[in-house]
Amino acid sequence: MKAMILAAGKGTRVRPITYAIPKPLIPILQKPVMEFLLELLRSHGFDEVMVNVSHLANEIESYFRDGQRFGVDIGYSFEGRIVDGELVGEALGSAGGIRRIQDFNHFFDDTFVVLCGDALIDLDLSAAVKRHKEKGALATVVTKPVPREEVSSYGVVVTDDNGRIQTFQEKPSIDQAQSNNINTGIYILEPEVIDYIPPNQKYDLGSELFPKLVDMDAPFYAVSQDFQWVDIGKVPDYWQAVRGVLSGEIKNVSIPGREAAPGIYTGLNVSVNWDKVDITGPVYIGGMTRIEDGAKIVGPSMIGPNCLVCSGATVDNSVIFEYSRLGPKVHLVDRLVFGRYCVDKMGETIDVQAAALDWLITDTRQSLENLPDHKPAEQEAIAELLSD
Secondary structure, X not given: OEEEEEEOOOOHHHXXXXXXXXXXXXXXXXEEHHHHHHHHHHHOOOOEEEEEEOOOHHHHHHHHOOOHHHOOEXXXXXXXXXXXXXXXXXXXXXXXXXXXXXXXHOXXXXXXXXXXXXXXXXXXXXXXXXXXXXXXXXXXXXXXXXXXXXXXXXXXXXEOOOOEEEEEEEOOOOOOOOOOEEEEEEEEEOHHHHHHOOOOOOXXXXXXXXXXXXXXXXXXXXXXXXXXXXXXOOHHXXXXXXXXXXXXXXXXXXXXXXXXXXXXXXXXXOEEOHHHOEEEOOEEEOOOOEEOOOOEEEOOXXXXXXXXXXXXXXXXXXXXXXXXXXXXXXXXXXXXXXXXXXXXXXXXXXXXXXOOOOOOEEEOOOOXXXXXXXXXXXXXXXXXXXXX
16 A cells, blocks of 8 residues: 655754754654654555655655665655755645656555654554545545644644534634644545646645635545644654653653663663762663763653763753763753754754853764863853753
8 A cells, every 4th residue: 555754844843953854854762753654654554655855855765765674665756956966955745745746657546645754643544544435535634632722732623523524723722613623644545636736836735735625525534533643843842752752651652772770771882880870760871872970860851872971960851962962060951952052842942052152062073172161160150051
């Protein structure tokens, strides 16, 4: 069976991570989110997968290649062009990308599913496809019920008693919401629906194609299922995903490495004197990372591979990406460190290099000889700024 993963977006709401990593490659404890999607597809018999790519396309293609090591066949549809020798992404939208693939060689010849490449899900795809076919649907949106107080954060799907879609509400207020079933960005489509997507232009499924289907009174349905769905649309979402895995709330993602102590997991060859550090789980520490004596780590926290946490540094409820050096006196609370950026859990970002704070947080591969020397009192005062 065939599927499509939407992977062409720039991921602007997940910056600064997506400056260097496309959203489908954002790691959940070292494993890209799109890899989980491929595992889900394979387990339900979807073994031919098209992926539309644009932003940082080479990164996605180089990691997943033809899909054989993931047990599926993968093809790529690049959306963009070469300008002055550089690839420039020009995404066609979720629907436009599907139309481009179909115009190339009619790939979609039977019922197929469409998934966004930036969500963790444990949906029973087989059951959803079965209900789609039972209804004789041209298109189906997989929805999920949420508490009514949360509807204003999502796109709401309104149906009749038979599940036929009547309208959509984009982030309605609680009192105006006509339903508590939200659009999860998971779709089941028949090839004929592609005829309603205009060729050679940017076109969106949710905001353009689906309203057209409603206006046409097409057999367009919603299938509501209660399943685990973690959408990594913004930095806070990513934060919650990592926390959810470490705390055991997200059941379909296991913590890698070995459990060195209760709630403390490590990759290969982690250098740490357990008797001289203060670590409270749940915590994951990546391979070849050094935790110096006197450091403090409070979970849920993730420290990536090849990092250095210096003596006197504190990491509390934070996510630290690979090759990060956290200097003495650094006190990180509710922070994400990615390269030269320090981000709070609401997405506010400090460029530590531009702020001349790269003596506090820097790359472990960088020489420290040319970094400014600061007096202990000044170090402590500036370091505390990162935890405010």
